[in-house]
Amino acid sequence: MYRDYSAAQLEELKKELTAQYESYKARNLKLDMSRGKPAPDQLNLSIEMLTHCLDGDYSSENGIDCRNYGVLDGIPEAKALMRPLLGVADDEIIVGGNSSLQLMYDTIARAMLLGVLGGDKPWCKNDKVKFLCPAPGYDRHFAICESIGIEMITVPYLEDGPDMDMVENLVSEDEEIKGIWCVPMYSNPTGISYSDEVVRRFANLKPKAKDFRIFWDNAYCVHHLTDTPDKILNILEECKKAGNPDMVLMFTSTSKISFPGGGLACIGASSANIKFIDSQMTYQTIGYDKLNQLRHAKFFKNFDGITAHMEKHKAIIAPKFKIVLDMLNKEIAPCGIAKWHNPNGGYFVSFTGMDGTAKRIVNLCKEAGVVLTGAGATYPYGKDPHDSNIRIAPTFPTCDELQTAMEIFCISAKLASVEILLAK
Numbered sequence: 415m416y417r418d419y420s421a422a423q424l425e426e427l428k429k430e431l432t433a434q435y436e437s438y439k440a441r442n443l444k445l446d447m448s449r450g451k452p453a454p455d456q457l458n459l460s461i462e463m464l465t466h467c468l469d470g471d472y473s474s475e476n477g478i479d480c481r482n483y484g485v486l487d488g489i490p491e492a493k494a495l496m497r498p499l500l501g502v503a504d505d506e507i508i509v510g511g512n513s514s515l516q517l518m519y520d521t522i523a524r525a526m527l528l529g530v531l532g533g534d535k536p537w538c539k540n541d542k543v544k545f546l547c548p549a550p551g552y553d554r555h556f557a558i559c560e561s562i563g564i565e566m567i568t569v570p571y572l573e574d575g576p577d578m579d580m581v582e583n584l585v586s587e588d589e590e591i592k593g594i595w596c597v598p599m600y601s602n603p604t605g606i607s608y609s610d611e612v613v614r615r616f617a618n619l620k621p622k623a624k625d626f627r628i629f630w631d632n633a634y635c636v637h638h639l640t641d642t643p644d645k646i647l648n649i650l651e652e653c654k655k656a657g658n659p660d661m662v663l664m665f666t667s668t669s670k671i672s673f674p675g676g677g678l679a680c681i682g683a684s685s686a687n688i689k690f691i692d693s694q695m696t697y698q699t700i701g702y703d704k705l706n707q708l709r710h711a712k713f714f715k716n717f718d719g720i721t722a723h724m725e726k727h728k729a730i731i732a733p734k735f736k737i738v739l740d741m742l743n744k745e746i747a748p749c750g751i752a753k754w755h756n757p758n759g760g761y762f763v764s765f766t767g768m769d770g771t772a773k774r775i776v777n778l779c780k781e782a783g784v785v786l787t788g789a790g791a792t793y794p795y796g797k798d799p800h801d802s803n804i805r806i807a808p809t810f811p812t813c814d815e816l817q818t819a820m821e822i823f824c825i826s827a828k829l830a831s832v833e834i835l836l837a838k
């Protein structure tokens with residue numbers, strides 16, 4: 415444990431680590447672990463969707479010519495394909511375009527400009543609009559709020575989801591709080607899934623703002639890494655039971671199932687919410703890309719098809735997560751300088767080091783040729799109050815690259831920790 419070392423021992427260790435670090439630096443490496451992107455061999459798994467799927471037949475099962483305009487909420491077979499991902503009925507889904515993030519952005523933009531179902535005015539007519547942001551979280555959720563001028567309130571994560579005492583207190587007292595970001599399964603970046611109790615407490619919230627919405631971004635709902643996947647409760651069902659059917663808006667996409675940027679995204683919500691969103695969305699587009707919807711439906715066929723496909727992803731990426739976790743267990747655990755979660759799915763390992771070390775670790779890695787997600791990115795306004803969290807994204811590099819990148823990461827983490835301990 416580094417904490418038990420004397421100053422002289424720490425100085426000695428610093429010398430050793432610096433020498434190791436310099437030898438990696440001399441190799442002029444260029445390794446990118448900055449974003450959670452699928453690797454090329456994962457993208458190849460879906461390539462037949464582009465080459466063979468349509469085969470000259472462009473009609474949906476109910477005879478719609480998918481090459482032409484129309485059908486705002488998605489063709490029937492695309493809805494049938496996506497429904498089980500969110501656990502919703504046919505009138506509780508809109509299959510949109512290629513990006514769930516865009517659907518979320520558009521949903522917030524419409525809420526700001528026009529309001530949501532049951533609201534008496536657009537959100538922007540309030541003096542302030544605030545969102546609760548469980549953190550560490552997804553940087554792009556926070557970036558949406560920041561770009562639109564929505565004030566963000568950080569809520570810490572506990573073992574099984576956001577701190578619900580804090581969420582309940584804040585939403586019941588402050589009418590300016592209009593939403594909360596949630597990544598309920600294999601959360602980005604913590605990797606945890608919300609417990610049944612957390613989901614039920616969400617469904618039973620009593621917000622002061624009657625136009626409050628839970629943004630339930632289930633981006634990693636089928637992205638398992640083990641044979642004993644996490645399971646979460648269906649939030650829409652729980653909201654219905656609690657008499658709050660319209661409080662939740664759910665999102666997901668096939669970005670990390672088929673192609674990021676070329677997948678299918680959808681919104682799931684109560685039928686009343688969906689009707690209302692449809693009525694606003696009709697001015698935004700005449701219809702999303704139905705050819706892509708058809709391709710996806712023909713390629714995957716059904717939920718079992720998606721499940722089988724995700725097994726192939728798992729075979730590619732689970733060994734990469736193992737490399738990261740083995741390295742952390744071997745190199746970092748004995749030093750007592752950090753914590754991390756062993757995720758059952760998703761795309762990230764969330765590393766929490768000693769206070770005041772995250773920026774330094776990311777910089778050391780960068781100087782040695784390993785690009786990581788910027789320190790702080792996982793917090794609202796890019797400000798990690800402890801400067802301790804780093805998101806590790808293992809999927810894109812090859813296993814060899816990842817091994818080297820993790821060697822550099824571990825040396826950098828040790829060096830930054832020794833420096834902080836010496837400065838104390």
Ligand SMILES: Cc1ncc(COP(=O)(O)O)c(C=O)c1O
Nearest residue numbers: 513514515552597602633667669
């Ligand atoms: C939690 C979460 N939501 C949404 C997205 C982006 O989804 P899409 O590609 O469908 O816009 C990501 C991508 O990293 C993500 O981690």
